[in-house]
Amino acid sequence: MTALAGTRALAGLAFRRDRIILLAWVLLAGGVVASTASSIRGLYTTLAERQQYAATVGANPASAVLGGPGFGLPNLGGIIVAEMGSVLLALVAVAGILLVVRYTRTEEETGRAELLGSAAVGRQARLAGALLVVGGAELVIGIATSALLIGYGLPVAGSVAFGLAVTGAGWVFAGVAAVAAQVEEHARTAGGGAAAVFGLAFILRAVGDASAAAHTGGFLPSLSWMSPLGWALEVRAYGGERWWVLALPLTVAVALASTAAALGTRRDIGAGLIRARPGRSEAWPSLASAWALAWRLQRGSLIGWTAGVAVGAGVFGAIAHDIRDMMGADTGAARVMADLGGSGTLVDSYLAWVLGLTGIAAAASGVGAVLRLRSEETGLRAEPVLATAVTRWRWAASHLATAGLGIVAVLVASGLVVGLVHGLRGGDVAHELPRILVGALVQVPAALVLAGVAMALFGVAPRLSSAAWPAVVAALAIGQLGGLLRLNRWLIDVSPFTHVSRVPGHEVTPAPLVWLLVIAVLLTSAGLMRFRRRDLT
Amino acid sequence: MSYAIEARGLVKRFGRTTALAGIDLAVPAGEVHGFLGPNGAGKTTTIRILLGLLRADAGSVSVLGGDPWRDVTVLHRRLAYVPGDVSLWPTLSGGETIDLLGRLRGGLDQRRRAQLVDRFELDPRKKGRTYSKGNRQKVALIAALASNVDLLVLDEPTSGLDPLMEHVFEQCIVEARQEGRTVLLASHILAEVEKLADRLCIIREGRIVETGTLSDLRVLSRTWVEADLAQPSNGLARLPGVYDVEVNGSRVSCHVETDRLGPVLRFLSDHGIRTLVSQPPSLEELFLRHYRAGTAAAAADGGLR
Numbered sequence: 041m042t043a044l045a046g047t048r049a050l051a052g053l054a055f056r057r058d059r060i061i062l063l064a065w066v067l068l069a070g071g072v073v074a075s076t077a078s079s080i081r082g083l084y085t086t087l088a089e090r091q092q093y094a095a096t097v098g099a100n101p102a103s104a105v106l107g108g109p110g111f112g113l114p115n116l117g118g119i120i121v122a123e124m125g126s127v128l129l130a131l132v133a134v135a136g137i138l139l140v141v142r143y144t145r146t147e148e149e150t151g152r153a154e155l156l157g158s159a160a161v162g163r164q165a166r167l168a169g170a171l172l173v174v175g176g177a178e179l180v181i182g183i184a185t186s187a188l189l190i191g192y193g194l195p196v197a198g199s200v201a202f203g204l205a206v207t208g209a210g211w212v213f214a215g216v217a218a219v220a221a222q223v224e225e226h227a228r229t230a231g232g233g234a235a236a237v238f239g240l241a242f243i244l245r246a247v248g249d250a251s252a253a254a255h256t257g258g259f260l261p262s263l264s265w266m267s268p269l270g271w272a273l274e275v276r277a278y279g280g281e282r283w284w285v286l287a288l289p290l291t292v293a294v295a296l297a298s299t300a301a302a303l304g305t306r307r308d309i310g311a312g313l314i315r316a317r318p319g320r321s322e323a324w325p326s327l328a329s330a331w332a333l334a335w336r337l338q339r340g341s342l343i344g345w346t347a348g349v350a351v352g353a354g355v356f357g358a359i360a361h362d363i364r365d366m367m368g369a370d371t372g373a374a375r376v377m378a379d380l381g382g383s384g385t386l387v388d389s390y391l392a393w394v395l396g397l398t399g400i401a402a403a404a405s406g407v408g409a410v411l412r413l414r415s416e417e418t419g420l421r422a423e424p425v426l427a428t429a430v431t432r433w434r435w436a437a438s439h440l441a442t443a444g445l446g447i448v449a450v451l452v453a454s455g456l457v458v459g460l461v462h463g464l465r466g467g468d469v470a471h472e473l474p475r476i477l478v479g480a481l482v483q484v485p486a487a488l489v490l491a492g493v494a495m496a497l498f499g500v501a502p503r504l505s506s507a508a509w510p511a512v513v514a515a516l517a518i519g520q521l522g523g524l525l526r527l528n529r530w531l532i533d534v535s536p537f538t539h540v541s542r543v544p545g546h547e548v549t550p551a552p553l554v555w556l557l558v559i560a561v562l563l564t565s566a567g568l569m570r571f572r573r574r575d576l577t
Numbered sequence: 578m579s580y581a582i583e584a585r586g587l588v589k590r591f592g593r594t595t596a597l598a599g600i601d602l603a604v605p606a607g608e609v610h611g612f613l614g615p616n617g618a619g620k621t622t623t624i625r626i627l628l629g630l631l632r633a634d635a636g637s638v639s640v641l642g643g644d645p646w647r648d649v650t651v652l653h654r655r656l657a658y659v660p661g662d663v664s665l666w667p668t669l670s671g672g673e674t675i676d677l678l679g680r681l682r683g684g685l686d687q688r689r690r691a692q693l694v695d696r697f698e699l700d701p702r703k704k705g706r707t708y709s710k711g712n713r714q715k716v717a718l719i720a721a722l723a724s725n726v727d728l729l730v731l732d733e734p735t736s737g738l739d740p741l742m743e744h745v746f747e748q749c750i751v752e753a754r755q756e757g758r759t760v761l762l763a764s765h766i767l768a769e770v771e772k773l774a775d776r777l778c779i780i781r782e783g784r785i786v787e788t789g790t791l792s793d794l795r796v797l798s799r800t801w802v803e804a805d806l807a808q809p810s811n812g813l814a815r816l817p818g819v820y821d822v823e824v825n826g827s828r829v830s831c832h833v834e835t836d837r838l839g840p841v842l843r844f845l846s847d848h849g850i851r852t853l854v855s856q857p858p859s860l861e862e863l864f865l866r867h868y869r870a871g872t873a874a875a876a877a878d879g880g881l882r
Contacts, residue, residue, distance in 0.1 A: 149706070226667060226706060318702040319670025327673060328680040337666065420664040424717065427628045427658035427730075428681035429650045576630040 046161035050169030054143050062177050065135045069128060069181045069206075070188060076124040077192040079525050081116060090114040098122065101250040101359050102390060108273040109249045109264070117194045117278030121202060128185070129269050130242075132178055132210030137234040139177070140217035143170035146227040164301050167218060171297055174214045182207030198278035201286075205272040208289030212268040213238060215296025222303035225311060232344065239348060243355055245270040250359055268292065330430045334438035337416075338409055342446040345405035349398055350453040356394040357458035357476075360387055361465040379523035381542055388545030392479055394458060399483025399537055400516045402450040406491035407508045409443035413498050414505040417577060432572050440495060440564065447487045455480025479543035485556035486536035490515060492563030499567030502577060579642075581606045581728050581759035582627060586636035589622055589783075596622045598783035599636070604761055604776075606727075609754050611774030612763040613864060619783045620763040621661060624732050627761075628658055641728060654683040657721035661732040661763075663713040665705030671716045672701030678720040690723040696745050710737035722749050729753060729760045735769060747773060767860040779864060791860065795835055798858040798866065802841065803830040807849025816840055827851075 055062070084090045094113035097103045104110070106126045112118020144167060147153040153166060162168075186203030190196055217234040224230035248264030264270030268289055275285045326332055381389030381396065413436060416422045425435055459476035463469030494508035501507075518527065518535040532538050536559070539552040580603050587600040597619050604610040614620050625631040626638060629645035629652070638645060643652045665674055672694075679685030694701055697715045708716065714737045721729055735743045750773050753760055764770050770777055771791065778788035787794055799820065805828050813829060814822040818837030823830050833841050835857070845853070 228667075319668075319673060319704050321670065321672040321701040323673040323676035323680075327677050330681070333666075333677060333681075336669070340668075420660065420662055421666060423625075423630060423660055424658065424663075424678060425681060426630060426649075427653060427656075427660075428678060429653045429683055430681050431649050573632075575632060576625070 043162040043164040044168050046165040047168040047172065050161065050165050051172045054169060054173045058139070058142075058173075062139075062173070065131070065139075065177060066180050066184060069131055070184045072124055072128055072131065073185050073188045074192075075521070075525060077120050077189060077194070079521075080120050080123060081192060084116060084119055087114070090116065090119060093119055101254040102356075104249040104253040105246040105356060105359065108245070109252055111273065111276040111280075112198065112278030115195075115198075115278045117189070117198045117202075120189070120194070121273070121277055125273060126242075126269075128206055129209050129272055130238075132181055132206055133213040133238050133241075133269075134235075135181075136174055136178060136210045136214035137217040137231060137238065139174045140170050140214045141221050141227050141231045141234065143173065144218065145221035145224065145230045149227050164304060167297075167300055167304055171214060171218060175211055178207045178210030178214065181210065195278060197281055201275050201281040201283065202277035204286055205275040205277065205289075208286055208293070209268050209272045211293035212289045212296065215293045215300065218300035219296055219303065222300050222307070232341075236348075239352070241267040241269050243352070245273075246355055249273075254359075330425065330434050330438040331441065333425070334412075334442050338412060338439070338442040338446070341408065342405070342442065342449065345401070345408075345446060346449045346453045349401040349405070349450045350457045352401075353394060353398045353454040354457040354461050356397075357391070357461045358465065360390050360394070360458075360462045380520065381545070385545065389542065391458065391462065391476060392542040392545050395455070395476070395479040395483060395543070396519060396537060396540070398451060398454040398458075398480060399487055399540065400512065400519065402447045402454075402483060403487035403490040403515065404512050405450050406443045406447040406487055407494045407512055409439060409446050410491050410494035410498065411505055411508060413439050413495075414502060417502070423576060426576065433568065436495075436568055436571055440491075440568075443491050444488065447491065448484060451480040451483055451487070452477070475544045478548065482541050482543055482548055482553060483537070485553045485560060486515075486540050488560035489536040489556050489563065492560040492567070495567035496563040496570075497567070499570035499574070502574070579606045580604060580639070581608075582610075582638075582640055582761060584623070584627070584636065584638040587623065587626060587633045587638060588635040589619075589626065589631060590634055596783055597626075597633075600780070600783070601785055601788075602778065604759060606759050607754070607757050608775045609750060609760040609762060609773050611770035611777030612761055612780065613765065613767070613770055613777055613860075614763075614780035615765050618780045620780060621732055623780070624658075624730055624761070624763060627730065628653075628656075655726050656728040656730060657682060657724045657726045658730045659714075659717045659721045659732060659734045661736065663710075663717040665708065665713055665716060667704065667706035669705050670702055671699060671705065671708060671712070674705060674716055675701065675720040675723065678717075679724050682724045682726065684725065685720070685723040686725055690719065693719040693723055693749070696749075697742060711739065711742065714738055715742065718746065718749075722753070727758060729758060731760065732763045733765070734762070735764070735766065743769070767864060771860045787863070794860075794863050795857050798835060798863055799832040800835050800838060800858060801830070801832055801856045802838075802845075803828065803854045804845050805851040805853075806845065807851060810845070810848045813841070813844060816844060 084093060091114045094110065097107065098110040098113040098118075103122070107122035108125050110118060110122050112121050147166065182203040184203075185206050186199045189199035189202065213234065216237045217230070220230040220233040220237075221227075224233055244263045245267040248261055248267070248270060251258075251260035252264070264274065271285055271288045274282065276282050327336060378389050381391070381393030413422075416439075422435070426432060455477035456473070458480070459473035460469060462476065463472035466472060490508065490512055493511050494505065497508055498505045515535040515537055518532055519537050521527075522532045522535075522538075536556050539556060541548045541552070582602060582604040584600055584602040587597050587602075588595070589597040600619070600623055602612075602623065612620055612623075622631065626633050627640050627645055629649050632646055641652055641655050645652060665671070669677070675690065675694075676685070679690070697719060699712060699715045699719065703712075705713070705716075714734065718734060721731070735746055738746060747769070750760055750762070754775075760773075762770065762774060774791070776788070776790050777794070778785050780786070807827070809827075810824070810829055813819060813831060816837070817840075818834035819841060820832045829845075831841075838855075
């Protein structure tokens with residue numbers, strides 16, 4: 041067992057270093073479970089209400105995209121799983137990916153692993169320690185989920201099954217990240233690769249479940265079985281649990297961990313299995329300004345965000361056409377939809393809701409691009425640039441410009457894809473494309489406000505820059521759950537996306553858009569002005 | 578005399594800690610100026626103020642005749658900086674980084690760039706993340722040395738370089754001086770400063786404790802003298818400025834304050850010198866004298882508490 045020597049010490053170190061972050065993930069997951077369970081329990085008190093939910097939302101391909109196949113309907117537990125399943129699974133998957141990459145590849149990249157590798161630490165100890173800590177955290181999340189659901193009076197068997205299913209999905213993506221961290225030399229690429237696997241898993245399950253709900257027949261419904269996210273729902277919590285399905289994520293997670301361990305023995309520390317290709321010995325003549333550098337550094341993630349969000353939005357948009365057939369005009373589902381997407385026709389409110397989600401995604405891309413300023417500063421790569429003839433203003437503005445460009449690119453691409461897909465299915469591209477594109481573009485000012493928040497933090501309180509991420513999550517939560525949880529109006533108004541016109545379905549009201557733009561400009565200017573006067577850290 | 582760098586009474590505090598407690602620094606144009614001090618003495622903080630990356634809490638500073646906080650664009654076209662801890666963009670190759678930094682500074686000499694890549698034996702095609710510490714240092718050095726600038730600000734530039742590359746670096750600095758450039762060379766490697774610097778200053782706990790040419794500083798310190806004498810030599814210890822006298826038969830040795838050497842040599846020749854060895858104080862001794870004094874004072878402080 042010499043290969044594993046030091047595992048406990050390394051796991052202990054990771055736990056000590058990140059106990060706050062680990063606790064935050066567990067609390068976040070617990071918060072999602074508790075808030076959804078309590079509000080659903082209050083909303084659907086009678087059997088008739090639950091049956092109506094099952095008949096409308098449950099049988100509808102559009103809601104199957106997020107809600108899954110709805111096996112546990114019309115039980116209360118089934119509704120809860122349908123409402124929060126995707127969010128919770130995404131949360132454990134993302135946590136698993138971020139943390140495993142952080143404990144493995146990031147450690148190698150910074151050279152800390154080398155320091156420890158020279159001590160009495162086994163070859164596999166780092167990987168084993170990472171999986172121990174992350175796997176443990178996922179298990180705690182699963183147990184907390186089960187315990188909370190039992191606490192809200194749901195059946196024990198279903199609650200345990202769902203908790204284990206959540207843990208299983210988390211383990212699979214921890215394993216995916218472990219393999220990616222062996223293959224890729226660079227933490228950012230490893231995380232991106234694992235995130236792409238998650239995206240693919242989501243799309244497979246979404247298409248599979250939507251096809252099953254639409255009774256397409258053929259092989260499409262079986263796509264859900266190719267996705268770890270599908271397995272978590274195929275366990276059928278609260279719908280006659282199929283315990284054997286839990287063996288799937290367990291087997292795959294173990295297989296992935298062993299693969300990562302096997303790959304780890306075949307490479308040098310710090311190296312990847314994919315060798316970095318050599319670059320140019322001289323720069324292109326165009327690489328001669330702060331703008332060119334910012335574009336060079338950000339173009340990869342900008343293209344990734346644009347393509348990823350556009351594809352995701354396309355999947356959602358493709359089924360908009362079926363909404364009309366699947367939902368009655370005045371059902372609970374339609375009311376929920378109107379809550380999210382505005383009170384136009386059902387299809388229009390669904391489209392407006394999808395475009396609202398792309399707005400949040402665009403904001404996330406913008407925040408990521410702005411926060412590159414901070415990672416350049418703390419990574420000591422800002423200093424050499426600012427010691428040349430580049431002013432602080434120009435340096436910051438170059439990254440801000442890429443952030444703005446990214447936001448517009450994500451929304452234009454999403455608007456075009458959704459407009460084309462939906463228009464083609466309805467046979468009326470000329471009518472659908474322009475109004476859907478407008479629905480995407482009205483999101484731009486709100487997304488810019490969140491990017492502005494990131495810039496203001498970077499200038500005024502650089503250490504707290506990453507607090508811009510919770511702001512994005514809060515905007516998402518307020519938009520998606522604000523109505524359901526009957527949040528205070530004042531709180532709902534805090535999110536910039538609350539003030540965006542729900543297009544299509546409503547007219548564009550320009551005044552709030554102008555106000556949002558003004559706020560974005562003010563936040564950005566405040567950040568810029570403060571940054572020009574503060575010390576570089 | 579025109580100064581490339583002139584700082585008076587620089588003070589910088591970070592929260593409650595005082596990093597600089599009144600730095601005075603004057604570097605005449607065309608000089609290689611050694612800036613000596615151990616880690617944490619305030620070298621990097623001083624440099625970051627000179628570059629306008631930090632703002633001083635008190636004091637005045639002028640670099641190439643301008644204000645480093647306000648005249649960023651103009652000044653930074655005329656200076657190049659090599660940080661002590663070089664961090665490169667992981668996805669850019671070394672060659673790209675050299676060109677980029679040079680161009681952001683306002684252009685670099687292509688012929689010199691090629692020569693330097695050759696002399697430092699750098700593979701410019703590798704990506705930033707694959708370079709070792711020494712190679713990252715080479716990238717930053719080449720980018721700085723290939724730029725047409727008046728002032729080079731180098732913060733521990735040879736850390737991570739092997740001895741062969743250190744030698745190449747030393748040649749480059751000698752050439753830079755011949756071309757009339759000013760060099761501020763922050764270092765804790767005494768041999769390097771001893772070899773390259775025209776003048777130097779020693780910084781300790783945020784203050785300049787010594788400044789001057791190496792021989793100026795040597796005068797302030799003691800020379801070690803050993804002689805074999807024909808006649809017994811009582812009374813050497815009574816001469817002013819003489820310390821640690823050791824007599825071993827006909828051999829005597831002592832430390833002498835360098836400006837008191839004359840009377841000592843006269844005394845010795847009166848006693849018939851057979852052999853004479855005299856050793857000027859090394860920079861290391863100068864340096865240690867200041868720092869030992871510092872730690873002794875600190876220990877005394879600690880003892881009082």
